[in-house]
Amino acid sequence: MGKIIKYVFYDIVRNKIVLAYTAFLLLLTIGLFSLGGNPDKAVLSLLNLVLLTVPLISIVFATTHFYNSYEFIELLVAQPIHRRKIFMSEYLGVACSLAGAFVLGVGMPLLLLGASVTGLYLLLTGVLITFIFVGMAFLASVITRDKAKGIGVALLLWFYFALIYDGIVLFILYSFSDYPLETPTLVLTALNPIDLARIIVLLNMDISALMGYTGALYKSILGSLWGISLAFGLMVVWILVPVLSSRRIFSRRDL
């Protein structure tokens, strides 16, 4: 498996997109920190930008990469290698290189310019978000054979989780505002990894006090070690579900 990952890595490093992605994150982070103000504010702006761009770039890059490595995959399936191994090598190769780009691009300046616990949480959730959206990209790629369709599905997934979902949540909160909604909002949050990531980071900032009653409830649940572990656990579930189901589909389909 290590050997195949090596060749996937090799292929990704040569196509310069990941390098450009690293440079983009680096510029973004340094730029936001040098705008002045306290580092907490910079982390907050960074969080909003990261939660929009990281899923988008992860899902689009991983989908195109999967379709472009079709020849490579075809070459390998005729060799005595388990299909699951080929799939997991592809997944880990893509996810680890994107996560590496994120850690380099955001983590390095964070450490140099003022590392806080919040910054660390941002880093960790960013890596998890990368793994989640690469997983979703692979799911989109194994269910359709057509490249254009696959990228379309991937973009729709991003659109749903990054933009539409919040609209739906707001709509629900607004329509049922007469009812106690604390538990439903918690559940709704768990159903979107981006929201989950946002809340994990926000609750470690002082501004969570501004989030009203629900914020207080979140703080009381997620502020504890148990709650944070639960939130991270949910994110791991968000990685495992798409990855394992796409691995299953991949090992049972014709090539």
Add this chain to the structure above:
Amino acid sequence: MITIENLHKSYGKLSVLKDVSVHFEAGRVISVIGPNGSGKTTMSKCILGMVLPDGGDIKMNGQSILKQYAYRSQIGYMPQIGRYPENMKIRQVISMIRDIRKDAQQIDEELIGLYGLPEMYDKRMGSLSGGTKQKVSAALAFLFNPQVLILDEPTAGLDPVSAEILKAKILKEKKKGKLILITSHIMSEIEEVADEVMCLMDGQLKFHQTISALKAHTQEERLSRAIAKMMNQED
């Protein structure tokens, strides 16, 4: 060496293989023929595990190969149209496969030398002509000295000299007791290298006989006529 039992495969509503049962012995060259779209490539891909059959079984040396993968170390495959990562060089493709198959005990680099691939090692796969890609595919298929070779229209894109080299190699490997499956449409080529002919028509096995039995059966001197006679026969 390879036994196929009641193999079924359909793509959606299109039934490609219908109840194919056949047995191949080691030390033979078997030519798989049939009209376009009769299921030849699908059958070879089923043996390779690239296409998963809907029903039936494939056995190699008595053991089912379905959902297995280790058996593929014993199979060399040359696809009809070799597709390779475009931005890799010939050298990188060959060294990558060798790296992945490090446990292979015997390496057979004869075809790499005969085809003069080392002189082209630094060319990118994407810039190669169809024939050169075929040469790389052939070299890779024979590289690990496998017991079974599956060659899908191997000489289709090759120039006459390269095709001769490949045919000589096929006969040489046959003498070592290997099983070689070739799909081909070129009758003269089949007559030169094959011992047996297996014919698929509309996903069903039409006949599977040795060339001499085929000729005797149809009382024809030329293989192409014999095969045409057999194919047109109603059963």
